[in-house]
Amino acid sequence: MRIPVQKILNDPFIKNLIDQDNYAEAAKYLFHTQLSNWEMLSKNYETLKNIQTKSFWYDGFKINTQFNPERIKSTAAEVDEKSISERTCFLCVENLPTEQKGIILLDKFLLLCNPYPIFPQHFTINLLIHKPQRISEYFDDLLDIARLLAPAYTLIYNGPACGASAPDHFHFQAGTKFFMTIEDDIQQLKNEYGIVINENDKVCVSFIDDGIRRMVFIESDDKSEINNIFKIVFSLYKNLSSNSIEPMMNIICSYEMEVGWNVIIFLREKHRPDYFFRKDPEKILVSPAAIDLGGVLITPRESDFKRMNKELTREILNEVSLNPKTFTSLAENFKKMFI
Numbered sequence: 001m002r003i004p005v006q007k008i009l010n011d012p013f014i015k016n017l018i019d020q021d022n023y024a025e026a027a028k029y030l031f032h033t034q035l036s037n038w039e040m041l042s043k044n045y046e047t048l049k050n051i052q053t054k055s056f057w058y059d060g061f062k063i064n065t066q067f068n069p070e071r072i073k074s075t076a077a078e079v080d081e082k083s084i085s086e087r088t089c090f091l092c093v094e095n096l097p098t099e100q101k102g103i104i105l106l107d108k109f110l111l112l113c114n115p116y117p118i119f120p121q122h123f124t125i126n127l128l129i130h131k132p133q134r135i136s137e138y139f140d141d142l143l144d145i146a147r148l149l150a151p152a153y154t155l156i157y158n159g160p161a162c163g164a165s166a167p168d169h170f171h172f173q174a175g176t177k178f179f180m181t182i183e184d185d186i187q188q189l190k191n192e193y194g195i196v197i198n199e200n201d202k203v204c205v206s207f208i209d210d211g212i213r214r215m216v217f218i219e220s221d222d223k224s225e226i227n228n229i230f231k232i233v234f235s236l237y238k239n240l241s242s243n244s245i246e247p248m249m250n251i252i253c254s255y256e257m258e259v260g261w262n263v264i265i266f267l268r269e270k271h272r273p274d275y276f277f278r279k280d281p282e283k284i285l286v287s288p289a290a291i292d293l294g295g296v297l298i299t300p301r302e303s304d305f306k307r308m309n310k311e312l313t314r315e316i317l318n319e320v321s322l323n324p325k326t327f328t329s330l331a332e333n334f335k336k337m338f339i
Helices: 012-019 023-037 039-048 069-075 081-085 139-149 182-193 223-240 302-307 310-320 324-336
Strands: 052-058 061-067 102-105 109-113 122-127 153-158 171-176 194-199 203-209 214-220 249-256 260-267 296-299
Touching (some): 139 249, 182 260, 194 324, 203 324, 296 310
Antiparallel strands (some): 052 061, 102 109, 109 122, 214 260
């Protein structure tokens, strides 16, 4: 695979960190270096300091709403086949901004600072070759990169039909750990709203419906066990899905040395809520993906941010999440695999 030498941050300090497999510190160093040398990145992070946020508490968990005007390109992105075919791929190495530099991961991904941040430190992790967004081929890489970037960062994946603004080019994102509220809330969600369907000394699988979101939660320090569980969930979900590309899902993945991986798979009903397609003033420009379902709902327009309240937040996230009937059917089918 071609390594884009001109896009790699060439610095003795970062090379030393990578030689020690200290990728989390290398990512931090990349971030601060790019912040000093890339004007657009610096400007957008300055804007991030003044972002408005409000929080809504539900029974046992919290969801934040963030007014972030720089995210309007992503939120409003046209992701239909015609629009994608008519634009240049902004994730391909040859089309990246001149100032943008990165770090090679697993010899096939390029870690880059995201110039339109949500997290305090926000990265995109682009496949070096132009291939479509399909998680089944790269789920193992998701686990490996989450481990590489631990303990500082959490990895996310957005499906091609439910949040990826570049569904034609495979990529992950990574951001500051515990920025998304679900990272603090997930064990309580499991205890209050979850059904543990498969648990042994290697892996625990829970199906969780908190009344707003439907998700599968996998906990294990055994990568092969997680891969096996994911393949089963993916296959069963695909059989229940009407989406021909891949079943609609968003994934949050983190790694801790003491406990292993936490993988949260959000199951989806639709890409965008009905509010997105209405005419102003009824329109609300929101397009939920992993970060939004993870507890930080992004609104790039101030009028929408001011309008958001607890019930509206619940309505929007619930609408795009998999319906309870199909979720229950999936859980029942999964349980049969282990009887």
